[in-house]
Amino acid sequence: MNIKRYLAATVALFVFIFLYETFIHGFLLLSLYSKTSNLWRPFTQMKGLVPFNIGIMAGLSIWISFIFTQFFKSGGLKNGIYFGFYIGVLSGLQAAGAYYYLPISFSLATAWFVFGIIESVLGGAIIGHLYRE
DSSP, X not given: OOHHHHHHHHHXXXXXXXXXXXXXXXXXXXXXXXXXXXXXXXXXXXXXXHHHHHHHHHHHHHHHHHHHHHHOTTBOHHHHHHHHHHHHHHHHHHHHTHHHHSOOOHHHHHHHHHXXXXXXHHHHHHHHHHSBO
16 A cells, blocks of 8 residues: 555545535535424534534545555546445435434435435545556
8 A cells, every 4th residue: 555645535525525525514504404493503513513423524535545555456536436436326225214213304315315426436535546556
């Protein structure tokens, strides 16, 4: 494994995830979340948990980048996009599955699925671009 490229991919992925998640969940889906506000923690409580969320994002970035390096040793943009799509469908299905046990709208579940795939494909492209031979 090329540690320098792995670290660069991991840091870039973390920054991307942070910005993407902030935009999607903090702005784009805000109206859908407000319709189910009784399900979520109060905003002041969520603000106190930001370090936990950043830790989760860092852990995901480290782990996802590591998995990529193990299965796509040559790296590359094309492999990154494939990898991102595979991970995106997996995580998107899991996120959309919350529709079964949470009283959320089908629109929100669908948004989680679609935006999850987009996030993973773009994240995979970032990893693949930075981690290559």
